[in-house]
Amino acid sequence: MADGVKPRVKVPKSASAGEAITIKTLISHPMESGQRKDADGNRIPSSIIHRFTCDFNGENVIDVDLLPAISTNPYFEFEATVPASGEFKFTWHDDDGSVYEDSKSITVG
Amino acid sequence: MNITRRQTLFVSVGAAAFFAMPAFARRLGAELDLEARTNEFTEGAEVVDGDGVVIKAPEIAENGNTVPIEVSAPGASALIVMALGNPNPGVVRVAFGPLAASQSVSTRIRLAGTQDVVAIAKMADGTFQRASATVKVTIGGCGG
Amino acid sequence: MNKFKALLIGACTAGLLPAAGVAGPDDDKLMVNDELDLATEVAAPAHLDGALGSTIYSGWRFRTDETQALQLDDFDNPAMLTVDAALDAFNTPDGSEGKSCASCHTGGPEEFAGLSASMPKVIDGKLVVMEDLINSHRQEVMGAEPLKWSGQEMQGMVALIGLQSRGMPVNVAIDGEAAPFWEQGKEMYYTRYGQLELSCANCHEDNWGNMIRADHLSQGQINGFPTYRLKQAQLISRHNRFRGCIRDTRAETFAEGSDEFRALELYVASRGNGLSVETPAVRQ
Numbered sequence: 180m181a182d183g184v185k186p187r188v189k190v191p192k193s194a195s196a197g198e199a200i201t202i203k204t205l206i207s208h209p210m211e212s213g214q215r216k217d218a219d220g221n222r223i224p225s226s227i228i229h230r231f232t233c234d235f236n237g238e239n240v241i242d243v244d245l246l247p248a249i250s251t252n253p254y255f256e257f258e259a260t261v262p263a264s265g266e267f268k269f270t271w272h273d274d275d276g277s278v279y280e281d282s283k284s285i286t287v288g
Numbered sequence: 289m290n291i292t293r294r295q296t297l298f299v300s301v302g303a304a305a306f307f308a309m310p311a312f313a314r315r316l317g318a319e320l321d322l323e324a325r326t327n328e329f330t331e332g333a334e335v336v337d338g339d340g341v342v343i344k345a346p347e348i349a350e351n352g353n354t355v356p357i358e359v360s361a362p363g364a365s366a367l368i369v370m371a372l373g374n375p376n377p378g379v380v381r382v383a384f385g386p387l388a389a390s391q392s393v394s395t396r397i398r399l400a401g402t403q404d405v406v407a408i409a410k411m412a413d414g415t416f417q418r419a420s421a422t423v424k425v426t427i428g429g430c431g432g
Numbered sequence: 433m434n435k436f437k438a439l440l441i442g443a444c445t446a447g448l449l450p451a452a453g454v455a456g457p458d459d460d461k462l463m464v465n466d467e468l469d470l471a472t473e474v475a476a477p478a479h480l481d482g483a484l485g486s487t488i489y490s491g492w493r494f495r496t497d498e499t500q501a502l503q504l505d506d507f508d509n510p511a512m513l514t515v516d517a518a519l520d521a522f523n524t525p526d527g528s529e530g531k532s533c534a535s536c537h538t539g540g541p542e543e544f545a546g547l548s549a550s551m552p553k554v555i556d557g558k559l560v561v562m563e564d565l566i567n568s569h570r571q572e573v574m575g576a577e578p579l580k581w582s583g584q585e586m587q588g589m590v591a592l593i594g595l596q597s598r599g600m601p602v603n604v605a606i607d608g609e610a611a612p613f614w615e616q617g618k619e620m621y622y623t624r625y626g627q628l629e630l631s632c633a634n635c636h637e638d639n640w641g642n643m644i645r646a647d648h649l650s651q652g653q654i655n656g657f658p659t660y661r662l663k664q665a666q667l668i669s670r671h672n673r674f675r676g677c678i679r680d681t682r683a684e685t686f687a688e689g690s691d692e693f694r695a696l697e698l699y700v701a702s703r704g705n706g707l708s709v710e711t712p713a714v715r716q
């Protein structure tokens with residue numbers, strides 16, 4: 180697991196049924212592109228987060244395949260429809276097999 | 289040793305070919321990758337330029353390391369983004385699920401230099417549309 | 433390669449000539465999280481004696497809209513990832529005494545509101561910067577290893593403490609005990625370094641607002657440091673920035689954490705007296 184990987188997610192706490200809400204996600208990760216060389220001139224192997232998904236109560240919102248051209252500390256902003264109260268689940272998959280997760284509850288009132 | 293003009297010419301052409309080759313091969317590699325990525329996404333279907341896909345990107349980026357872009361394609365089921373001037377043109381592939389409120393996504397990407405960023409979306413009717421945006425990547429003050 | 437370097441130096445030098453059509457700072461307003469108004473232009477401090485004209489400007493005003501936007505919302509600001517990590521570290525015991533920062537500073541980082549706005553300052557006859565305070569407390573109170581000057585753990589902590597002063601005006605003392613250090617820093621600011629024979633003032637006083645190649649020169653204010661630089665994609669310390677500038681003049685630079693850079697930090701900070709602390713800022 181890359182050191183100190185930490186997700187940040189911004190989701191409103193409440194919404195009305197069927198409302199479109201904006202979600203922002205950010206995760207600390209170097210996204211080593213495989214294009215850089217170390218001090219000795221050796222190529223630093225690629226090591227990235229290659230997939231990010233967001234689901235709400237088990238239904239998919241967005242499913243993203245990332246390539247090394249995504250910047251350090253990958254950022255995504257998108258919109259989701261909230262049919263009822265429930266939980267957003269966010270998952271990031273690292274090349275090294277690590278999986279980072281976060282979740283946020285939202286109340287529909 | 290006497291070197292004739294003709295010999296000089298041969299040597300020059302040879303040298304030029306030698307130095308040009310790796311860059312050319314790299315370029316070709318990137319283009320093959322681009323074609324492969326496009327075909328993988330479209331499964332060989334025709335792609336047309338269309339206003340169903342919109343890319344928002346800065347005209348000038350102060351640093352190519354972090355360039356904010358937004359791609360939206362109302363009704364699309366999925367889209368891919370490619371940066372034609374990067375060593376590897378692939379950037380991201382996005383599939384929108386049933387709970388996506390809009391088929392729009394913003395992210396931050398790396399651009400190796402001034403180039404075109406291209407998005408191809410699979411529209412609701414199954415056709416593919418393409419849009420592109422040119423981003424100028426500037427170089428800072430003293431080599432920074 | 434040599435030809436490229438020669439071109440680079442030529443371009444650098446040419447870029448310093450006053451450009452036709454001077455582009456000054458833009459007119460954008462810096463409001464963070466839709467609630468915190470930051471002063472990005474204020475009356476120049478008296479000690480500058482008009483060297484920057486009547487007004488001083490934050491470097492934020494010289495950046496493109498896209499770079500500026502990254503600082504408008506703390507969620508969008510990538511520096512906050514490092515600040516978050518520093519907040520965890522603040523509460524995590526480290527060292528032989530089994531203490532965390534929070535063991536003594538029970539009020540949390542909020543205790544430090546206003547501190548960064550007045551740093552560097554003279555304590556017990558020595559000019560100290562925030563990194564000194566952090567490391568001395570780590571070593572003397574916590575029994576912990578000092579943090580590397582420009583490492584992300586250190587700069588995250590400097591940023592976390594600086595954040596508590598965000599919105600407050602920079603107000604470093606330049607008189608009394610600070611005076612000799614300030615004079616030393618001022619001397620450095622106007623000294624031409626390196627093969628290119630450039631002083632800080634040649635770019636940031638004589639040519640702010642002009643383009644140095646494709647880069648819009650600011651006044652070189654440090655009120656937003658530690659700053660998340662898109663180029664390195666991490667927090668950059670004040671001393672790292674000084675080192676970079678001096679290195680680019682093709683000079684042997686001073687070391688991060690050297691007394692020279694402490695003095696320069698005091699002087700450069702004083703040129704921004706009155707601007708809001710912006711820590712952590714985002715720059716190109």
